[in-house]
Amino acid sequence: MIKVQLSHLQSVLNAELIGMDTEIAAVSTDTRTIDNNTLFIALIGERFDGHDFCQNAIENGAKALLVSKPLAVDIPQLVVADTHQALGQLGAWLKAKMTAEHGLKTLALTGSCGKTTVKEMAAAILATKGQVLATAGNFNNDIGVPLTLLRLTATDDYAVIELGANHLGEIAYTTALVKPDVALINNLAAAHLEGFGSLDGVAKAKGEIFEGLAAQGQAVINLDSNQLATWQPLLAQHTVSHFSTTQQNADYFAADIKVNAQGLACFTMQTPMGAIDISLTLAGTHNVSNALAAAALTMALGATLAEVKQGLEHVVNVKGRLAITMLPSGLRLIDDTYNASVASVKAAIDVLHSLSGKRYFILGDMAELGEESGSLHREVGEYARDKQFDGVMTFGRASAVVSELNNGLHFSDKTALIDELKQQLHQQFSQSNTPQVTVLAKGARSSRMEDVIIALQEDK
Template sequence: MIALSLGEIASLIGGKLHTTEMASADTIVSGTVDTDSRSLRAGDIFVAKPGEVTDGHRFVGAARESGAELAIVEHLVDEPIAQIVVADVIEALAVFARAVVARVRAQGRLRVVGVTGSNGKTTTKNFLARILSDEGPTVAPIASYNNEVGAPLTMLRVTDDTEYLVCEFGASAPGEIARLAGLVEPDVVVELMVGLAHAGGFGGIEETAKAKAELIAAAKPGGTAVLNLDDPRVAAMAEPARERGLQIVGFGQGDAEVRATGVDVDAAGTSFVVEIGAERIPVRLQVLGAHHVGNALAAIAATRALGVGPADAAARLETVEIAERWRMQPMGGEKVRIINDAYNASPDSMAAALRTLAQITGPDERTVAVLGAMSELGESAGDEHDRIGLLAVRLNIQRIVVVGDDARRLFLAAVGEGSWDGEAVHLPDAGAAFEYLRDELRPGDRVLVKSSNSAGLRFLGDRLGESFS
């Protein structure tokens, strides 16, 4: 964070400062701002976020013991640490982030990229960060810091030297992207795709599209909108982008300014050619899956708008080994290969992962899909689990292991489609699945582990990876 006095911070966020003998209004802080007391170091700032399970105010003392200089709270806590009392710490966090980014932008160096989409946000922000970090000091989200807490915490990591800020914007309800992106007014906005992820919170895919388009409305006038022209709902955002005064750059595998051809996926990675005008750039990603081609195109197009040569961008992307932990992460050993992709799941990402499993498995190898529930789909949950079960059979996945009661419809659909002779099994939980797979898996198996975060199968993937390493 930039250096600010405790008094300045109190003024910026509209709170009342309570000092101590060790910290006055003139005390300068420039450390990290965080809601996790365990992550703090000397000079950091602790935000006491109330939560559904616990209350951050209980950990103000732990934050002080870790070295925090300041706590932002909703009520004074009996601990010898400087505190700023505000009415709402989440709102204060947003106001704080807006103010800090505005101060750095006023110096004229900082440019902001905002990314949204139903799938691919985290991979794309990692691609962007890899490309831009070679251009200058870059701040990007840790993991999937893309909500009302994570996005402002990322913004508050900028310093006076930061040249690029990459923001990932997720949402589970209308208005969230508008509120978060409005804190920074991105110079470049990236719209990846509109799918059924979190559709239950929006009321359907058309409402989801409207929510994703909020990023367009929050962009800095005169900036650039990078749009996935392979997705008709994203392509339709071109008109509001023009009305906003944005330059439009399309990407995709069809008729687009930044286009991919010759896509090929194997067990070692993903190859394609980027075409921009007369330029042809071969790319060999280490990241598995044809669905990551669009994410790479988006990163190349967005950084091109910031002045990075596409050939340089492509070369940097080739050094990325995995998209993120638990996202198409190769594990296991030579005999049994595990792909742990269980950080999150939507119908689109589930289908893409299953297709990748089928593509990378040789004729003498066996496909095994370990599948859990897809969450936050609302009324469409049953039909979408049915669809994935049918797809798994039609892709000739040879073992379909369905875990948990919430995914039972997927199992029943697979059985109904023809996987009734032991090819599909249903197990109650991850523990039972591990015991089954430990005995079932054999040399030559390629195993996909895929579910939403709430199903917890990412830890099952870790156990399998360790067991077969």
């Protein structure tokens, strides 16, 4: 964030200033991330009230407060009607200021799967051209997006903003804050169905990113995705680029896709600026599509073929997202535990299937699937059955059908699952001095399947 006087923010927010004017250089909604120049924003949620933590914020060094009611404290306060709305206003203000004064260019992207990977790929490409601010972690909702925008500084040339949602209207709100130059819907799949009701609801929610795109803004569309007809009316006024791994007439197309023994893809990327060979550092053929999306986004802002190649070939694995590590024992782990949808589970299964040796598929429940949960878990189980893995173990409730379809083992106790997995792995390694064994762990955030990865890493 830039340094700014509290009185200026008072004007931006039409707030009441109580106390002396002062300078702040950061904002926070978390008392654990405060330094001496921080404005603490007291958000109110269903189960918490940030006003209850203002004293903690002060003790941790907060310089001022943003509140919805005056408090009896000794530091300056900005008082507004709604602190959540004020947070959004501040994010939009700083983003607009950096755009107007420093020429900031902004990408925004959403989709059911691959958002974070495309974000990392696009950021890596743009980093070859200038300084990039990208969404950190899961800061992609109506709180995380404005907090991300408030990290902007005058030295940032590009912003790459990920937009997520679990209800209608959320992406419309965050897109209005971001006002991107280029926007992408990466794909559409059965995810967060509890919040959207159906795949049509998901399509409508994702389409909000185009509703908020300025008239001169550019849109990027995946021709391999369903529900394209839903978004076409939103694109009439925009320049549109397409990408595809199946349709050669797309603006961005992948030809000659090959996968090596490590599960990494190489291909020829065809673009409006010519063709170039790409060797990805991330596992899975699904990342070919993600790479095309990142290329389309960044080339809309002037990235060259050489910059696209350099960026894509130096992307680093993100923890919990198909991150492959080899342990000293020779055991290969695939950590895809950050979250799970049907499409992402199938993609992970494909990666595991592409590898040689013994293969174990460990799955926790997929969440937020509503009434479709049973049928979608069955779909995943049938997909895995065709791959004939050496071991399938599941944890939770809904995932039991996956084990049943694969002659696997189901557990309601994660510790018991880990103990059984360790025993089977020890048996594999006792039978061979140089076994090839891979374990894939996958599940919804609520399943916390990273516990499996951690246990195997700690197992001697």
